[in-house]
Amino acid sequence: MRKMFYNKPVLRNVVYAVAICLTLYILFFTIASRETYIPKYLKARPDQQTQNWSEKSERVKAAFLHAYHSYEQYAAPHDELRPKTLVGSDQYVQMFPLMLWKN
Numbered sequence: 001m002r003k004m005f006y007n008k009p010v011l012r013n014v015v016y017a018v019a020i021c022l023t024l025y026i027l028f029f030t031i032a033s034r035e036t037y038i039p040k041y042l043k044a045r046p047d048q049q050t051q052n053w054s055e056k057s058e059r060v061k062a063a064f065l066h067a068y069h070s071y072e073q074y075a076a077p078h079d080e081l082r083p084k085t086l087v088g089s090d091q092y093v094q095m096f097p098l099m100l101w102k103n
Contacts, residue, residue: 078088
């Protein structure tokens with residue numbers, strides 16, 4: 001095992017790998033500024049901070065309740081609702097009948 005690291009090609013490759021990793025580390029953390037790593041869609045916009053979040057949360061809640069009540073009305077015992085015919089369907093059961101447990 002000791003002779004393996006004293007072999008010149010292996011030792012040379014280890015030294016090259018350490019030198020490349022060290023160079024990349026230095027380049028990554030010193031040259032590039034932190035602003036370049038934040039995508040545009042994650043940066044806070046000034047108009048976003050002043051909006052009313054309670055109003056938005058109420059709208060999301062209303063949309064969820066609308067969808068859930070429609071599911072209850074038209075497709076409650078089934079897996080999903082077909083929107084054009086308003087009929088429930090069990091796609092999972094049809095596609096994978098062998099995965100059902102029989103008790």
